[in-house]
Amino acid sequence: MMERLTGAERQIALMICVVMAIVGLVMAAAGHSDPLGIHGAIVLVAAAIMTCFVLRAIGEPEPAEDRTNSYYDDPTKAGLVIALFWAVVGMGMGVWVAAQLAWPDLRFDAAWSSFGRIRPVHTSGVIFGFGGNALIATSYHVMQRTSRARLAGHVSPWFVLLGFNLFCIIAASGYLIGVTQSKEYAEPEWYADIWLVIVWVVYFVLYIRTLARRNEPHIYVANWYYLAFILVVAILHIVNNLAVPASLTGAKSYSAFAGVQDAMTQWWYGHNAVAFFLTAGFLGMLYYFLPKRAERPIYSYRLSILSFWGIVFFYIWAGSHHLHYTALPQWVQTLGMTFSVMLLVPSWASAGNALMTLNGAWHKVRDDATLRFMMVAAVFYGLSTFEGSFMAVRAVNSLSHYTDWTVGHVHAGAMGWVALITFGSIYSVVPLLWKRETMYSWKLVEWHFWLALSGTVIYVFAMWNSGIIQGLMWRTYTESGTLAYSFTDTLVAMHPYYVARACGGALFLTGAILAAYNVYMTIRHAPEKHPERDYPTSSEAAEPAVPAAE
Amino acid sequence: MDLTHDLTSVIAKSFGLFYLIALSVGITIYAYWPSLGKRFDKAANSILDDEDGPCR
Ligand code: HEM
Ligand code: HEM
Numbered sequence: 001m002m003e004r005l006t007g008a009e010r011q012i013a014l015m016i017c018v019v020m021a022i023v024g025l026v027m028a029a030a031g032h033s034d035p036l037g038i039h040g041a042i043v044l045v046a047a048a049i050m051t052c053f054v055l056r057a058i059g060e061p062e063p064a065e066d067r068t069n070s071y072y073d074d075p076t077k078a079g080l081v082i083a084l085f086w087a088v089v090g091m092g093m094g095v096w097v098a099a100q101l102a103w104p105d106l107r108f109d110a111a112w113s114s115f116g117r118i119r120p121v122h123t124s125g126v127i128f129g130f131g132g133n134a135l136i137a138t139s140y141h142v143m144q145r146t147s148r149a150r151l152a153g154h155v156s157p158w159f160v161l162l163g164f165n166l167f168c169i170i171a172a173s174g175y176l177i178g179v180t181q182s183k184e185y186a187e188p189e190w191y192a193d194i195w196l197v198i199v200w201v202v203y204f205v206l207y208i209r210t211l212a213r214r215n216e217p218h219i220y221v222a223n224w225y226y227l228a229f230i231l232v233v234a235i236l237h238i239v240n241n242l243a244v245p246a247s248l249t250g251a252k253s254y255s256a257f258a259g260v261q262d263a264m265t266q267w268w269y270g271h272n273a274v275a276f277f278l279t280a281g282f283l284g285m286l287y288y289f290l291p292k293r294a295e296r297p298i299y300s301y302r303l304s305i306l307s308f309w310g311i312v313f314f315y316i317w318a319g320s321h322h323l324h325y326t327a328l329p330q331w332v333q334t335l336g337m338t339f340s341v342m343l344l345v346p347s348w349a350s351a352g353n354a355l356m357t358l359n360g361a362w363h364k365v366r367d368d369a370t371l372r373f374m375m376v377a378a379v380f381y382g383l384s385t386f387e388g389s390f391m392a393v394r395a396v397n398s399l400s401h402y403t404d405w406t407v408g409h410v411h412a413g414a415m416g417w418v419a420l421i422t423f424g425s426i427y428s429v430v431p432l433l434w435k436r437e438t439m440y441s442w443k444l445v446e447w448h449f450w451l452a453l454s455g456t457v458i459y460v461f462a463m464w465n466s467g468i469i470q471g472l473m474w475r476t477y478t479e480s481g482t483l484a485y486s487f488t489d490t491l492v493a494m495h496p497y498y499v500a501r502a503c504g505g506a507l508f509l510t511g512a513i514l515a516a517y518n519v520y521m522t523i524r525h526a527p528e529k530h531p532e533r534d535y536p537t538s539s540e541a542a543e544p545a546v547p548a549a550e
Numbered sequence: 551m552d553l554t555h556d557l558t559s560v561i562a563k564s565f566g567l568f569y570l571i572a573l574s575v576g577i578t579i580y581a582y583w584p585s586l587g588k589r590f591d592k593a594a595n596s597i598l599d600d601e602d603g604p605c606r
Contacts, residue, residue, distance in 0.1 A: 070603050145600040218593045288597060297594035305581040305590075313573060331559060432601070 002057030004065070004074060005154050012155050014054045021047035027191070030249040035179045036191065039170050039251070046166055071144045073433050075157035079137025080426055080433075082165060083130050084516040087419075090125025091509045097122050098505045102498035112176040120175045120187050126414065127185065127277065129168045134422045135281040136161055136203070139226045141429060142288045143207055146223055147214030156206045163199035167192055179251050183266050185273050186240050190253040193241040200234045221304045225284035228312055232276040240269035260327045268319035275315035278413065279381075282421050283311075283350055286381075289425040290354055290374045294364060299356035303349050310346025314339050321392035324401060333394065340392030344385060351382035369442065369449040373424030376453060380416025384409060399475070404494065405467025408460050415456040415508060423448065423515055430519055437529040440521035444514050451511035458504030466497035 002010060024047055027040025097119050100106045107113050144151055151157055171188040174180070180187040188196075207230060211219060242256035257265050291298045298304055320328060320336030355378055358365055365375050387409050391400045400406060427445055431438050439445055473493060476484040580586070 068604065144604065146597060148600065148604050150604045216593065216596060218589050220593050220597060222597075291594070292597055295598060297591075297598065301590040301594040302581040306577060309573070309577045313570065329555060331555070335562070 001074060001078065001158075002054060003060065004063050004072070005057070006062050007058075009155050010054055010058050013158070014051065014058065016155070016159065017047050017051040017054055021051065023047075031251070034249065035174060035177050035251045036249065038177060039174065039179075039191070042170060042173060043166070046169070050162070067150060070150070071141075072151040072154065072157070073141070075151075075161050076137045076140045076429075077433050079133050079140070079161050080430065081519070082161070083133035083137060083422070084426070084512075084519055086125055086129030086133060086168070087512045088509070088516055090122055090130050091505070091512050093118055093122040093125055095502060095505045095509050098498065098502040102495065102502050111178070117175050117178065120180065120184075121172050123185065124168065124171050124175070124187070126419075127273075128171065129165075131278065131282075131418055131422065132164060132168070133161070134426070135226070135229065135277075135285075136164060138285050138289075138425055138429070139207070139230075139281070141433075142222050142226065142284065143210045146220035146288070147211055147216065149210055149213035149215065151206070152209035152213055153206055156202050160199055160203040160206060163195070163202075167196045167199065170195070174251070181241075181243065181253060181255070183240065183255075183269070185270055186237070186266070189251045190241070190243055190245050191251070193237065193243075197234070197238060200230065200237070204230050204234065220288075221298075221301065221308060222284040222288040224308050225280045225287065228308075229276050229281035229284065232272060232280070232312075236269045236272050236276070240265055263323055263326065264320065264328060264332070267322035268316075271319035271322060272315055274413070275311070275318070278418050279315075280311065282418055285421055285425045286350070286354055286374065286378065289421075289428050290371075290378070291357055293368070293371050293374065293424070293428045294358055294361050296357055296361055299353050299359070303353050307346040307349035307353070310349070311343070314343045314346065318343060318392070321397065324394050324397045337392050337394055341389050344389040347385035347389075348382055351378050351385070354378035354381075369445045370424055370427040372449055373420050373427065373452075376449075377417050377421035377424060380412055380420065380456070384413035384417055387412060399471040400467065403467035403471040403474075404463045404497070405471065408463025408467055411456070411463065412460045415452070415459060419508075419512075420452060420456075423452065423511075426515065426519065430522055431526070431529070434523050434526075435529055436522055436526040438526065440518050440526045444518045448511040448514045448518070451507045451514070455504045455506075455508030455511065458507065459501050462497040462500040462504060466494045466501075469493050469497075 002013070005013065021044055024040050024043030024045075028037050028044055029040070031037030031040050096106065097115065100115050100118075107115065111117075140151060140157060167188070170192045174188060174192070179189055181189055186193075207223075207227060211223065243253040244256065246252040246254065255262050287298060287304060317339040318336050320332045321340045322336075324333050324337075326333075355375070358371075358375055361371075365371050390396055391405070391409060400409075427439060430436070470490050470493070473485040473490045474483075478484050
């Protein structure tokens with residue numbers, strides 16, 4: 001990890017670690033018995049570990065490679081491995097959460113394991129831990145390839161990747177000890193939020209600087225999506241987390257907004273987190289890895305431009321569909337609803353563009369599970385956006401809101417689209433990065449595909465059934481005008497579906513574990529492939545480290 | 551001046567409407583501008599063979 005850094009870069013890395021350690025120490029001292037103190041200790045330990053890493057390498061010889069010759073893939077590799085780790089953790093938590101809903105005793109009577117605490121560990125673990133790391137890693141890959149330029153910097157990619165993971169660890173550990181600012185997908189408190197802003201700005205600068213080195217006049221469309229993801233997530237994150245800490249020595253803070261304004265800000269954030277975290281970035285993946293794997297250019301490049309701007313400009317207005325029938329003014333709800341319905345157009349344009357790219361290469365889809373992952377992801381993208389636009393209609397939402405239908409929609413998008421496109425991309429890029437012939441076992445990829453697909457289908461169908469039954473039971477009246485069913489009645493009706501969901505989730509988790517194993521074995525045991533031609537050669541091999549004269 | 555519902559809906563119905571229309575027209579013209587076709591084709595094909603290392 002450190003061996004490719006020059007001496008000066010190692011010193012910068014060391015300085016960052018030392019500053020981090022001091023920050024951690026101050027947090028630990030100031031916060032002592034508050035959760036802030038615990039987080040200070042975590043920061044301190046993380047900084048100490050990194051310092052050891054850097055110190056061990058600091059006296060080593062400098063790299064002899066010619067940096068103009070090859071892409072810088074080490075951070076990408078690390079990011080992919082970390083993403084798979086989070087996949088197993090986050091989905092494992094998801095299965096546990098699902099099991100708790102079916103069998104509440106699985107809480108085992110501890111405070112940290114209560115539903116309200118492990119549920120955000122699941123959501124943050126999969127969205128930020130798995131999705132975020134996969135996005136960062138693949139964005140490093142794609143920005144270099146499409147610009148034909150090496151990453152603009154060697155310390156900053158590591159800073160972004162590891163700094164982001166520190167944020168994830170602070171977030172997950174915080175939930176377990178009860179830290180939350182009660183905003184969904186933005187639960188971490190003020191100090192973690194500030195840290196994420198720093199990391200994110202460095203990420204943005206790194207991306208722009210790499211693009212500035214590019215050799216092509218036109219920036220390939222995948223980069224637009226990644227950039228929209230970075231830029232808009234920064235804006236959303238900063239605005240939604242505006243808050244005043246109750247004290248600088250404690251974790252608690254109060255939002256800058258109140259009442260319905262707070263709700264609107266939160267769901268403007270929440271929906272655009274879906275749009276720019278769970279959609280735009282992954283569309284970047286789709287637009288790069290799907291054509292690449294299918295060995296065909298995207299069906300219509302022009303359409304990809306149109307749908308990009310459509311998605312960017314419509315999504316921003318759609319957030320209020322999360323607040324139908326609330327204190328939010330009616331016209332704001334209608335605005336959100338209208339834009340949500342219009343969103344279907346650019347969304348289907350993207351999904352259709354992906355499928356049309358495969359048109360004529362169906363034999364490849366049949367034979368290659370990796371490509372099939374991406375194809376099915378595009379289908380689920382189409383399905384979940386159709387469903388979303390439908391649910392955003394106020395009359396439909398009156399049935400679906402607060403029910404498991406929403407959860408079904410979420411996972412059609414999150415498992416069917418986000419996770420499948422990520423796994424497809426990982427399978428297509430891992431052999432390339434580690435210079436292997438193929439994945440260790442294509443059979444395991446095939447197994448993973450079917451486990452993931454059946455897991456998703458079981459999950460989504462269970463939740464559709466459960467949600468619609470639940471919604472209908474809630475709105476059934478007796479002849480005398482009272483509610484026909486008690487809340488407990490609905491729970492009894494939902495129980496079988498909760499069991500089914502936990503089983504579907506377990507299948508999906510099994511697939512993710514197979515993926516992690518397969519990637520590990522590919523790195524360790526798959527036969528190497530020595531590139532015969534214009535593959536980026538590591539220049540240590542090309543030129544002798546010791547000049548010939550010595 | 552207060553940011554009332556009336557004011558915001560007037561802005562949404564006038565400025566909001568026209569800037570969104572202008573934007574979509576602008577983007578469509580950009581995407582279908584004939585002379586850019588070659589550049590887009592080149593970009594679309596450029597990713598198919600990009601492992602030969604950076605140019606700089
Ligand atoms: C192993 C597979 C998975 C299982 C078993 C699972 C299970 C669950 C459960 C039980 C909930 C709570 C639902 C409730 O409160 O009623 C949940 C919520 C959620 N999960 Fe998952 N999940 C899985 C995969 C994923 C993935 C891959 C993602 C994202 C990439 C994801 C994103 C979410 C989100 C965003 C929520 C919050 C939904 C809401 O508030 O409406 N899940 N999940
Ligand atoms: C055209 C695109 C989409 C539209 C119009 C849309 C619309 C909606 C609507 C109306 C809700 C329910 C709000 C409520 O009743 O509380 C919702 C919830 C949600 N959707 Fe979508 N959706 C779209 C695409 C997606 C995609 C692709 C994903 C995931 C990758 C996704 C993830 C979510 C999540 C996580 C929630 C739950 C939020 C929460 O309550 O915690 N959506 N969406």
